[in-house]
Amino acid sequence: MPSSGQGPRVLYWFRTDLRLHDSPALAKALSLSPSALFPIFNWDPNYIYGHRVGINRFRFLLESLQDLSNEIKKLNGDSQLLLTRGAPQTRIRELCEKWQITHVAFEEDHNAYARHRDAAVVESLKAANIEVISQEGRHLYPIKEVLKNTKGQPPTSMSQLQKAVASLGDVAQPAETPTSLPSPCPPGSDKADIKKLFDLISDLSSYKEEVGTPDVDLNAAELGGQRKSGPDGEVTSYDTVAAGEKSKYKEEKSPFAVPTLASLGMEEPEVKLAEPIRGGTTEALRRLKKLTEDPAYLSTFAKPQTSPSTDPDAPSTTLLSPYIKFGCLGIRHYWHTVKETKKKHKGAKTDVPEGMEGQLLFRDMYAVCEAAVGDAFHGVRGNKISHYMDWYLPTVYDKDGKQVEPRPRGDDVSEERLRTFKEGQTGFPWIDALMRQLRMTGWIHHLGRHSVAAYLTRAQCWISWERGAEIFHEFLIDTDDASNDGNWMWLSASAFFSQYFRVYGLTTFPAKYDKHGYIVRKYCPELKDFPDKYIYAPHTAPKEVQEKAKCIIGKDYPFPVLDEKEEKKHCLDRCKAAYDSKLFGNSKEVLEGKAEGMLRKKHGVPDPKNFNYKENAANKIRARTGRRRRLLFPTPSTP
DNA sequence: AACCAGTTGGTGCG
DNA sequence: CGCACCAACTGGTT
CATH class of the missing domain: 1.10.579.10 (DNA Cyclobutane Dipyrimidine Photolyase, subunit A, domain 3)
Structure with a gap:
């Protein structure tokens, strides 16, 4: 139990909700009047090693984390975003013990990995008698309520989704933006002390003991990664990303600070955009504000009419999706801002599905479908x-139904x-x-x-x-x-x-x-x-x-x-x-692996094994010129 | 032409 | 008249 007899000591775990506004989970945590608040973001080895993360997204994430930390500091000069690392299933609980946390709060994340991760974390916290506050906040509507209305069935069209949300009333108003935040106080103290928090956890076991040695190193990018090697040639992103504990190559100013791409040994990609998509809630709100200055654009927005021959330098759409993905922009805040802005427009307005609100509703539709179908949503088998x-090059499973990784090579x-x-x-x-x-x-x-x-x-x-x-x-x-x-x-x-x-x-x-x-x-x-x-x-x-x-x-x-x-x-x-x-x-037939043969026989399309690729015109020319085209824009495949 | 789910409107039956 | 059934039609963000 906590040593100080005051209010609860809350750990707020940021994941895909890198903002302070329109956050039901954060608002609920703050409504407990905590005596201390620890805003953390944890580097999950599964994210670093298990997922393929292009450098643009990694950069966006780092910028979003830095911006969030700045926003926290603005509300409390003694606080900041605390970056930790480790398998969340054990690390969150360890932090709770060291910092004597009474409540852990987070926004629910419904994707398959997050569901399993959070279930394990919640179990470990419950076992330690720590209260868990989790709130939906990533979507316009509470996914679980929508799912009840469809009786658990996936709504596979916009009309089905609209039917399913009809009884739920209007999209909720955004939660209030906090105007102050409690300090992250070490146990037994009523003053923030980042250094002391760091000392408390710096002796925690290393990630290798927790998760085993990863067998995928994203830095060994197959696509011409630009990773600089570390002093001993063996540095991985996970080593350099380390925050909140001792790291071989730590260059950060403060123990929990957000790293930069350079400190991770990653070089900026060769992007020639006049205005790159920069991460952060500040940038998200700036872009949104610009949209509100153009009610006609938002009111007559019709997705099928917007041009695909555009890029981030000349977008025909809002370019807000990255901010929504990382939660830099609250979805209800966006929804109601669009509604209010559209009121200022006098002429005809577009509606669901092609209008602006429709774009957001599709996101909810997919989320409800994913929840209804479960893990199988992410592939064909079992879906x-x-x-x-x-298809050629399908995901391959062994006879026990376990995915074979890496995917065996298919036909040439x-x-x-x-x-x-x-x-x-x-x-x-x-x-x-x-x-x-x-x-x-x-x-x-x-x-x-x-x-x-x-x-x-x-x-x-x-x-x-x-x-x-x-x-x-x-x-x-x-x-x-x-x-x-x-x-x-x-x-x-x-x-x-x-x-x-x-x-x-x-x-x-x-x-x-x-x-x-x-x-x-x-x-x-x-x-x-x-x-x-x-x-x-x-x-x-x-x-x-x-x-x-x-x-x-x-x-x-x-x-x-x-x-x-x-x-x-x-x-x-x-x-x-x-x-x-x-x-x-x-x-x-699919689960038993018999479907492919059945269909091939039926439609009579040649098996790719019999394709004579050498006859392909491109290959003929390649054979004549005797060289392969070099990649013009190699983008490193580093995290 | 080719898909599919949902709706409509007609028919036949009890 | 109410109901089951079925064919025709419609709409589907692109």
Whole structure:
């Protein structure tokens, strides 16, 4: 029990809610009138080692943490965000014991890993008689209440979601923003003392004893990571990220301080954006304020009408998704700000689903679906809403149903298509520009995501949406498990959407929005001197045009890796066969591993093992020129 | 043309 | 008349 006889000693655990405003969990914690408040963010080795985190997202996270710490300091000069590290299942409880915490508070996070993590943490805290305050706050509506209204069924359309939330009333008003915060006081003291808090935990066991030696080191990036090696050549991000305890390479000023990319040995990516997407709640609110100055924009916003041929320097959308992902922007605050701003507009207004509120409701829809389907939402196997399609390069399971990692290599053709997709070297400028933009900036427009997702899955490559979701998860700043996996299911016509014959043309679709090819010229600069006529299909340009543009297709830019029309035809046949089979991720045949053979036999599409990749035109040219294209924008795959 | 869920409106039956 | 059934139609954020 606490030594001081005053109010509760609260540890507030920040995770994906890096803000002080519109935070129901923080408000509830503060309503207890705590005598001490310890705002922590904990580096989870699972995040550092187990997840693929692109450098743009890692940078965004560091900036968001620094900004949050500054905001805390503004309310209490003796406080700051306290960064700790360790497996949360044991570390949170250890901190509680050392700091004599009575209550732990956090905002609920519904994604699969977070659910399991939090369940374990709560159990360890309950066993130690520590009270847990957890509140929903990441979504417009309480997910559990929505789920009750659907009787546990996933709402797979906007109308179903709207039906399910109809009885829940209006979106709650944002929780009040605190105007002061209690100090983090060491046990037995009524004064903040960061150094003393540090001393109390600096002898805690090392992460290696807690989680074992990680077998994945993200710094050994396969994609040309720019990691500087440490003094002994063995430094990992986890060592350098260390805060709140002794670290070999610690350079931070204060024991719990937020590290910088440089202190982690990571170099800034080669981003040429005029205005990079900077993390932090301050930046989120600044961007939101700018939006409120343009009621017409928010009022007439129609997602399908916004151009995908845009980047963070010239966005056609709000660019707020990264801030929502990390909780820098409170979702109810955003919702009501949009509502209020729209009142100022006199003319016609867009509504759900294409209007601004609709965009946010889709996020809730995916979250409810994820909660209804459970862990299986993140793949095909066992997923009751995902059609079974006999994709190439699917996630592989052993006979006990355990995922085989790393994924065994698939057929050469599909692996090559996946590689060129990830690197932005497919020979289709629209796809390549988007994929390079993704890696350079951590963001692409929603319709651009549609284009690349359909290309990789149901329209051309017939590669599992699971592979695409992994790539997005690695490089997007705004990645959110429920929305990311949900949208990949949507675009691959696995769930939510079934009109698989609606296929985006790789040249016609972008040309509808942008004849000049803004993002192609920016992200594939080798193509920048092509005339508009050929910008989305440079391989069709006559030799003289290629020479004049100083870009020979097959030499300076790849020839398309596949035939768009031919593959589309195959894919439509495969879609039809898959739908006719009525197999879903949770069908017996799928769980028993028999589904693939069944479908291959049925639709008669050649097994990729029999594809003769050498006949591919791009490869012919590659064989002739005798060299592989070098990556133009290698983005390090460091955390 | 090709999908699918939900709604509508008609028919037949008790 | 009420009800079950079914065919036709509609809408689906892009």
